[in-house]
Amino acid sequence: MAEKELAPGPRVRLAVLEEVLNLCRANSLWPMTFGLACCAIEMMAAGASRFDLDRFGAGVFRPSPRQSDLMIVAGTIAKKMAPTIVTLWEQMPAPKWCIAMGNCAISGGPFEYDGQYAIVPGADLIVPVDVYVPGCPPRPEALIQGFLALEDKITKGEKRNVLRRFKRSIVKNR
Amino acid sequence: MTNQMLEPITEQTYYLNMGPQHPSTHGVLRLFLKLDGEYIVEADPIIGYGHRGHEKMAESHLYEQFLPNSSRMDYLSGLLFNHGYVAAVEKMVGIEVPPRAEYIRVICAELNRISSHLLWFGTYVMDLGGFTPFLYCFDDRENILDILDHVSGSRLTYSYCRFGGVAKDIDDEFISATRQFIQRLRSRWDDYHNLVTKNVIFIHRAKDVGVINRELALRFGCTGPILRGAGVAYDIRKAEPYSVYPEMDFEIPTGTAGDALDRYMVRLQEMEQSLRIIEQALDRLPDGPIKAAVPHKVRPPKGDYYFAVESARGALGFYIVSDGTSYPYRLKARVPSYGNLQVLTDVLPGTLVADTISILGSIDIVVPEVDR
Amino acid sequence: MSLEDLREALSKIVDATDIFPRDYQKDGCVLEIRAEADKLEAVAEAAREADFFLECITGLDFTNGLQVIYHFNAFSNLSRVLVRVQLVRNQTLSTISSIYDAAIWYEREVFDLFGIHFDNHPDLRRILLPEDADFHPLLKDFGKVHAFRSTEEIYDEPDA
Amino acid sequence: MTNQVLHDFVYVGVFLVVGIIFAVIPIVIAWFIGGRSSGVKRAETYESGMPAIGSAWVQFSVAYYIYALIFLAFDVDVLYLFPVALAYDKGFVVRDFIEVVIFISILSLAIIYAWRKGVFTWQRRS
Numbered sequence: 044m045a046e047k048e049l050a051p052g053p054r055v056r057l058a059v060l061e062e063v064l065n066l067c068r069a070n071s072l073w074p075m076t077f078g079l080a081c082c083a084i085e086m087m088a089a090g091a092s093r094f095d096l097d098r099f100g101a102g103v104f105r106p107s108p109r110q111s112d113l114m115i116v117a118g119t120i121a122k123k124m125a126p127t128i129v130t131l132w133e134q135m136p137a138p139k140w141c142i143a144m145g146n147c148a149i150s151g152g153p154f155e156y157d158g159q160y161a162i163v164p165g166a167d168l169i170v171p172v173d174v175y176v177p178g179c180p181p182r183p184e185a186l187i188q189g190f191l192a193l194e195d196k197i198t199k200g201e202k203r204n205v206l207r208r209f210k211r212s213i214v215k216n217r
Numbered sequence: 218m219t220n221q222m223l224e225p226i227t228e229q230t231y232y233l234n235m236g237p238q239h240p241s242t243h244g245v246l247r248l249f250l251k252l253d254g255e256y257i258v259e260a261d262p263i264i265g266y267g268h269r270g271h272e273k274m275a276e277s278h279l280y281e282q283f284l285p286n287s288s289r290m291d292y293l294s295g296l297l298f299n300h301g302y303v304a305a306v307e308k309m310v311g312i313e314v315p316p317r318a319e320y321i322r323v324i325c326a327e328l329n330r331i332s333s334h335l336l337w338f339g340t341y342v343m344d345l346g347g348f349t350p351f352l353y354c355f356d357d358r359e360n361i362l363d364i365l366d367h368v369s370g371s372r373l374t375y376s377y378c379r380f381g382g383v384a385k386d387i388d389d390e391f392i393s394a395t396r397q398f399i400q401r402l403r404s405r406w407d408d409y410h411n412l413v414t415k416n417v418i419f420i421h422r423a424k425d426v427g428v429i430n431r432e433l434a435l436r437f438g439c440t441g442p443i444l445r446g447a448g449v450a451y452d453i454r455k456a457e458p459y460s461v462y463p464e465m466d467f468e469i470p471t472g473t474a475g476d477a478l479d480r481y482m483v484r485l486q487e488m489e490q491s492l493r494i495i496e497q498a499l500d501r502l503p504d505g506p507i508k509a510a511v512p513h514k515v516r517p518p519k520g521d522y523y524f525a526v527e528s529a530r531g532a533l534g535f536y537i538v539s540d541g542t543s544y545p546y547r548l549k550a551r552v553p554s555y556g557n558l559q560v561l562t563d564v565l566p567g568t569l570v571a572d573t574i575s576i577l578g579s580i581d582i583v584v585p586e587v588d589r
Numbered sequence: 590m591s592l593e594d595l596r597e598a599l600s601k602i603v604d605a606t607d608i609f610p611r612d613y614q615k616d617g618c619v620l621e622i623r624a625e626a627d628k629l630e631a632v633a634e635a636a637r638e639a640d641f642f643l644e645c646i647t648g649l650d651f652t653n654g655l656q657v658i659y660h661f662n663a664f665s666n667l668s669r670v671l672v673r674v675q676l677v678r679n680q681t682l683s684t685i686s687s688i689y690d691a692a693i694w695y696e697r698e699v700f701d702l703f704g705i706h707f708d709n710h711p712d713l714r715r716i717l718l719p720e721d722a723d724f725h726p727l728l729k730d731f732g733k734v735h736a737f738r739s740t741e742e743i744y745d746e747p748d749a
Numbered sequence: 750m751t752n753q754v755l756h757d758f759v760y761v762g763v764f765l766v767v768g769i770i771f772a773v774i775p776i777v778i779a780w781f782i783g784g785r786s787s788g789v790k791r792a793e794t795y796e797s798g799m800p801a802i803g804s805a806w807v808q809f810s811v812a813y814y815i816y817a818l819i820f821l822a823f824d825v826d827v828l829y830l831f832p833v834a835l836a837y838d839k840g841f842v843v844r845d846f847i848e849v850v851i852f853i854s855i856l857s858l859a860i861i862y863a864w865r866k867g868v869f870t871w872q873r874r875s
Contacts, residue, residue: 055781064782076240080267080585081292081373083244084336088362088372091355106240107795119585123719124245124266127237127798133788134795153285154269158277158733160726161270161718180292180373231807236797247799254810255871265717272702273726276734308617435642435664438691444664451664457613519743523617523660523669534617536647536660540743544735551645551660559694569871588717 079118244584441531
């Protein structure tokens with residue numbers, strides 16, 4: 044992918060306002076229903092009753108990219124599907140993040156060998172990825188760990204995310 | 218002549234991509250619809266967005282290395298695909314599988330079939346607008362995934378069946394959890410029937426919608442619940458008995474009209490039959506080894522072999538051409554969803570766009586299985 | 590039994606030497622028929638009369654030409670029939686999509702992955718690969734494969 | 750025009766201006782502090798990730814137009830109920846209730862008529 048031209052930031056940056064907005068964005072991520080393969084089933088299981096994503100405000104799966112601010116690339120990216128993924132990414136409004144879920148989205152996973160003609164080995168070749176969730180498919184808990192990591196990335200630190208009760212960092216005083 | 222001039226020259230048909238990213242296409246299927254208002258004039262399912270090249274991959278990998286691929290084609294009935302592939306290679310090499318392993322395979326295969334039907338039930342009713350059954354079904358499905366996770370280590374993409382048997386023996390905890398699950402799911406049937414089957418909106422959305430009769434199923438090569446919904450009692454477990462299914466007594470539920478409601482009822486009854494199979498298999502579980510002695514690298518003799526298994530979506534067949542080495546010369550997976558999906562090109566024209574969702578949901582396809 | 594009337598219907602089309610009974614337990618099909626390319630439609634017509642459905646069409650690539658395998662099966666026990674058509678390198682095959690609609694997609698897939706053309710096919714275009722792909726992946730000279738054999742090495746009995 | 754009347758119009762004027770300002774300010778704020786996304790396909794119509802083929806300005810069936818008419822029948826109905834709600838139970842409670850019921854039933858005749866004519870059923874063409 045060409046050197047990623049940074050999306051132009053907001054015209055006026057107010058630090059305190061930005062921080063408050065990030066706190067709200069982090070705790071109400073709206074993912075886009077966009078399952079490619081096996082990881083989509085684990086994403087649905089994460090959204091269902093046992094591993095409820097709604098505990099983190101992220102359970103509202105929006106079908107259209109216009110109303111979502113998180114794209115979860117869950118599954119193998121076929122070469123025929125790659126332009127569509129880029130189109131969907133570009134059609135998402137500004138503060139947007141991307142989780143590459145599963146080994147296929149991270150690096151082609153079990154289908155990457157020399158002589159592979161059909162898949163794009165990794166979502167970061169076509170879209171800027173923020174959080175990688177490894178696994179084949181990753182368990183729903185791993186996806187939730189990915190969500191928490193993304194929330195920390197948005198609020199730039201777990202301690203600043205005052206609205207969150209689940210501590211991700213195992214080490215006490217990281 | 219005069220009103221000829223007034224004739225407005227405007228395009229009538231409207232092209233719509235029910236495209237790769239759509240909540241109700243269960244994966245990356247693209248339905249290219251030619252619409253006239255609400256009615257579909259022509260439907261062309263365009264596939265290939267989930268194509269990974271399994272068959273090319275098989276030609277440069279050992280038989281053992283293709284094991285994980287087999288359950289990633291149709292990840293909802295991963296264990297059934299696993300069982301199909303492993304049984305095909307065993308038949309080629311002539312490995313004798315110990316009875317205990319056969320029983321374990323049947324128990325886990327039927328559990329996997331139930332979990333696939335439960336997921337279909339949840340997403341189908343969610344496509345038609347009801348969100349609560351989705352949560353009920355995933356709650357039940359998580360129980361099955363725990364049971365299978367306990368014994369095979371993975372929730373969705375299993376490599377539990379190995380050449381000559383299974384990877385790990387089942388213990389009492391597995392058996393008691395399965396028996397508990399059977400009781401629990403049996404108590405759920407009337408919940409599901411009250412919640413969905415007796416719901417008048419669901420009946421209106423599913424009755425006489427997407428009628429696929431025997432002749433259409435024969436022309437398009439549809440198998441599985443679609444064929445049984447049309448009234449044909451064709452099930453590979455009875456037509457070409459394999460493993461220990463001949464010793465199990467179970468019926469094959471069939472529908473009459475072949476519409477979406479019949480396919481729905483067939484799948485629900487199939488889940489009950491699977492519960493019966495699991496119960497009988499648990500009662501007659503023999504002791505003994507769980508894996509036969511198998512050479513490290515399996516080397517089937519020359520020739521071509523076809524082995525069919527009943528997956529949750531229909532007749533799954535593995536056609537393997539072997540050249541005597543430990544690499545398959547050609548491996549073709551005859552997947553049921555390929556034929557099941559193609560029937561849409563004949564069923565959809567003339568129906569409403571809203572019916573497309575109901576028909577596609579009732580056919581229950583998995584896209585990476587169609588695309589291989 | 591639909592298999593019997595298919596067998597004697599076929600014996601009228603293909604000469605008897607090309608019909609081999611096969612043992613189901615050993616390799617999954619009950620009957621194998623070796624048909625030439627021009628007899629294919631007649632065989633498919635006979636299968637359709639005998640109430641068989643088209644299970645799948647598979648392409649095979651050998652050093653001495655290509656092979657297309659048609660599997661027919663019936664809604665009854667143990668009745669899978671295998672029809673083998675031997676082709677030279679870029680010989681075209683006639684379509685059977687007018688008899689079996691399932692063949693439309695199967696033939697498109699064989700064309701897409703092997704490059705075998707089926708003439709008077711309703712819309713022969715790629716089905717799995719992107720439209721602008723210019724290669725046929727399952728041919729043995731594409732990409733990495735383990736071996737490239739000839740038919741004699743795989744099937745013991747000499748080619749009829 | 751006595752200044753009492755002019756005085757009343759001031760209220761209306763102020764209400765109008767505040768309304769407009771109240772609408773414009775969030776747009777302006779969003780224009781300043783909102784993030785901006787970039788990309789070639791950003792402004793294209795979203796059609797499940799595919800480029801839209803053909804235009805949407807085609808002739809479509811009249812059934813949609815009838816749906817709009819029926820919606821209008823009830824929408825206007827609600828419009829008239831606003832002033833009624835203000836002057837509802839100031840004495841004559843029973844009379845007002847009956848009047849409103851008559852008013853709504855007459856208007857809902859349009860819906861019943863359309864229902865009988867089968868406007869709401871979409872026949873499935875074979």
